[in-house]
Amino acid sequence: MSMDLVSASPAFVLGIPLLFAFLTPLANRVSKDLRDAMFVIGLLLTALFVGIMAYEVYTSGSWIYVFGSEESRPTQTASYFRIMFAADGFSALASITMVITALGAGLYSFAYMEGNTGMEKFYTLFFLTLAGVMGMVLTADLFNLFVWFEVTSIASCGLVAFQNYKVKSVEAALKYMFISVLGGLFFLVSIGLLYGEYGVLNFFLLADALTGGMIDKVALSIIIVVFAMKASSVPMHMWAPDVYAESPGSVTPFIAITSLGSLFVLTRIIFTLFRYSFGVAAVGHLLIILGLLSMFVGISMALKQSDVKRLIAYLSVSQIGYMLMAIGVAFATLDSADYSSFGAMALEGGLFHMINDGVYKALLFLSAASVVYATGIGDLNKLGGLAHKMPYTTMFFLLGGLSIAGVPPLSGFSSKLLIYQSVYLYHPILAIIALVVSIITFALIGKIFYSAFLGPDQGLTRGEVPRSMLVAMGILTVVVILFSLFPNYVVAEIVVPAVEGLGVVA
Amino acid sequence: MIDILLKDMWSPIVFIIVSLLTALVAYMFYRIGDEGYKRTRHKGEPFISGNMPPKDPRMIHVGGDNVFWGFTHALRKYLDPLVKAHTGIINDYVYWMVITMALVLIYVYLLI
Numbered sequence: 203m204s205m206d207l208v209s210a211s212p213a214f215v216l217g218i219p220l221l222f223a224f225l226t227p228l229a230n231r232v233s234k235d236l237r238d239a240m241f242v243i244g245l246l247l248t249a250l251f252v253g254i255m256a257y258e259v260y261t262s263g264s265w266i267y268v269f270g271s272e273e274s275r276p277t278q279t280a281s282y283f284r285i286m287f288a289a290d291g292f293s294a295l296a297s298i299t300m301v302i303t304a305l306g307a308g309l310y311s312f313a314y315m316e317g318n319t320g321m322e323k324f325y326t327l328f329f330l331t332l333a334g335v336m337g338m339v340l341t342a343d344l345f346n347l348f349v350w351f352e353v354t355s356i357a358s359c360g361l362v363a364f365q366n367y368k369v370k371s372v373e374a375a376l377k378y379m380f381i382s383v384l385g386g387l388f389f390l391v392s393i394g395l396l397y398g399e400y401g402v403l404n405f406f407l408l409a410d411a412l413t414g415g416m417i418d419k420v421a422l423s424i425i426i427v428v429f430a431m432k433a434s435s436v437p438m439h440m441w442a443p444d445v446y447a448e449s450p451g452s453v454t455p456f457i458a459i460t461s462l463g464s465l466f467v468l469t470r471i472i473f474t475l476f477r478y479s480f481g482v483a484a485v486g487h488l489l490i491i492l493g494l495l496s497m498f499v500g501i502s503m504a505l506k507q508s509d510v511k512r513l514i515a516y517l518s519v520s521q522i523g524y525m526l527m528a529i530g531v532a533f534a535t536l537d538s539a540d541y542s543s544f545g546a547m548a549l550e551g552g553l554f555h556m557i558n559d560g561v562y563k564a565l566l567f568l569s570a571a572s573v574v575y576a577t578g579i580g581d582l583n584k585l586g587g588l589a590h591k592m593p594y595t596t597m598f599f600l601l602g603g604l605s606i607a608g609v610p611p612l613s614g615f616s617s618k619l620l621i622y623q624s625v626y627l628y629h630p631i632l633a634i635i636a637l638v639v640s641i642i643t644f645a646l647i648g649k650i651f652y653s654a655f656l657g658p659d660q661g662l663t664r665g666e667v668p669r670s671m672l673v674a675m676g677i678l679t680v681v682v683i684l685f686s687l688f689p690n691y692v693v694a695e696i697v698v699p700a701v702e703g704l705g706v707v708a
Numbered sequence: 709m710i711d712i713l714l715k716d717m718w719s720p721i722v723f724i725i726v727s728l729l730t731a732l733v734a735y736m737f738y739r740i741g742d743e744g745y746k747r748t749r750h751k752g753e754p755f756i757s758g759n760m761p762p763k764d765p766r767m768i769h770v771g772g773d774n775v776f777w778g779f780t781h782a783l784r785k786y787l788d789p790l791v792k793a794h795t796g797i798i799n800d801y802v803y804w805m806v807i808t809m810a811l812v813l814i815y816v817y818l819l820i
Contacts, residue, residue, distance in 0.1 A: 376798070377798050377801065380798050380801075380802075381798070381801055381802070381805070384802060384805065385805070388809070414820070416817075419813075419816045419817060419820060420813065420816075422816060422820075423809065423812045423813045423815075423816045424809065426812060427805065427808055427809045427812050430808075431805055431808075437804045437807075437808055438801070438804055438805045438808055440794055440796075440800070440801050440804065441801055443794075444796065480820050481819065481820045484815075484816070484819040484820045485816075485820065487819075488812065488815060488816075499790065502783075502786070502787060502790055503790060503791070503794065505776070505779070505780050505783070505787060506780060506787055506790075506791050508772050508773050550714075581772070582771060582772040582773070583771065583772030583773055583774075584772070585771065585772070586766065586769040586771050587769065610718075610720070610723055611720035611723045611724055611727075615718075616714065616718060616720070619714070619717060619718055620714055623717065645776065648775075649771075649775040649776060652771060652775060653771030653772050653775060654771070656769075656771075657768065657769030657771065658766075658768055658769060660766050660769070686720055687720055687721065688720075689714060689718065689720060690714055690718075690719075693714050
């Protein structure tokens with residue numbers, strides 16, 4: 203494969219979904235089969251270029267892709283004022299997480315969305331969301347980040363409201379759009395402040411220019427709040443359960459992955475931009491506070507839910523808390539010897555939990571969507587005995603559920619173990635809270651499993667969901683199992699390069 | 709270098725092997741159990757405070773809000789206000805965002 207193609211793979215990771223976003227409606231004019239084939243080809247090609255980029259990063263090291271540059275891998279990036287994409291371990295980890303979830307959600311959509319009209323628009327929105335979130339995690343330019351932030355928000359709002367005959371879906375999309383636009387405007391203000399002060403928006407140039415003055419403080423505060431909100435951190439999480447519960451079941455994990463994408467971006471910005479010009483301990487503590495609030499409020503609200511998707515949505519909020527806390531501990535220890543003794547492990551745990559969370563949460567949301575698809579019921583008070591007729595869905599849910607609860611030997615346990623161990627060394631109370639939240643998560647997974655799947659058959663469904671939906675869940679299950687069996691390999695080959703990509707090698 | 713590594717703490721393969729061995733031991737205990745067990749009319753049926761199980765299977769299954777009811781009921785003074793704060797109104801979502809932003813600005817101004 204030519205070196206230019208490999209060097210340009212970050213652009214292809216973004217360009218392929220953008221191209222197919224416009225090709226699928228054209229293909230629809232020819233035939234529906236061609237349209238569906240184009241959707242699968244687009245997803246597979248995106249996955250291929252993510253694989254090429256990741257492989258190159260892991261074997262040859264990071265590089266910067268500059269749009270319009272004559273050099274394929276310029277070394278003097280500071281001389282460029284063009285849009286740059288960072289192809290490093292961190293963006294590789296983020297892209298892998300996004301594309302695995304996109305594949306699962308995309309394949310699941312075929313059968314799930316059957317019967318809906320305007321599927322070419324659905325595919326366009328799907329690809330645009332994928333392109334947006336890929337752009338968010340790859341870009342190394344603040345204004346470009348804003349553009350992809352908006353693309354993601356607008357396209358994913360369209361996905362949430364796609365089944366516009368459902369009033370609640372439209373309402374959820376409206377809320378999502380309103381809060382996203384507001385967040386986008388705040389983010390634009392912070393970009394304006396930084397550009398007015400320093401005249402640059404490139405991450406690397408800006409990182410050198412920042413002085414830690416008042417403008418920087420205001421910009422930092424806004425950026426933290428906006429991306430924490432988009433990551434569904436408490437107390438700005440309230441849109442998330444509405445959106446996750448009311449969006450079409452097949453796209454819920456995909457919407458959730460945009461939240462995770464925001465957390466990736468927050469991590470990148472904090473570690474790249476604000477590392478040298480601010481008191482890292484105070485920023486780290488702020489993230490720890492947001493993380494603790496997210497864990498505790500998320501799991502508390504989950505206790506009161508009786509709708510299966512809404513309950514998982516609140517579990518998702520509490521999982522975001524784990525990652526925020528781990529990243530906060532890592533950032534708080536950055537300037538001290540503690541970083542090498544446990545701070546770096548917290549960062550590893552946080553990043554490993556991100557990729558795990560993306561996959562097992564997708565599996566959970568899809569298995570919950572299967573329950574609703576098969577029975578037409580999402581209320582746990584009315585469900586029961588589904589394991590008799592839906593053995594595969596039961597197995598998929600159980601695997602995803604045990605993983606999110608951090609039950610050994612599943613992948614969620616491995617990443618949580620790193621988090622428990624490291625945050626305990628920072629302050630034992632953090633680890634205790636994290637453990638308590640994990641125990642309650644386990645209990646709530648038990649509640650869903652017992653309520654929906656166990657008990658005598660109540661005749662709520664005639665059988666399993668269609669095969670393509672099972673295949674999509676099966677793919678995610680295989681990934682969960684692989685991450686569960688070989689966590690040390692994942693950490694060494696994917697997570698450690700991501701930590702190095704943030705420029706904070708212990 | 710990081711002082712503690714995941715591979716020093718955790719091996720899922722070892723965990724699975726030990727679990728399988730434990731299951732094997734449990735199975736051996738199971739095998740030496742009473743082979744004279746015979747399923748009679750009431751054996752294997754759910755025990756509901758001595759009452760006869762209802763004929764409608766839906767009445768046997770206890771799920772949904774009834775699971776952990778005691779736990780959530782005991783925590784109602786904490787949970788109810790929390791649920792009440794989740795109004796579902798977009799204005800409130802914006803209030804929370806603006807309030808958080810104000811608090812973070814104050815925090816950053818004072819501590820950084």
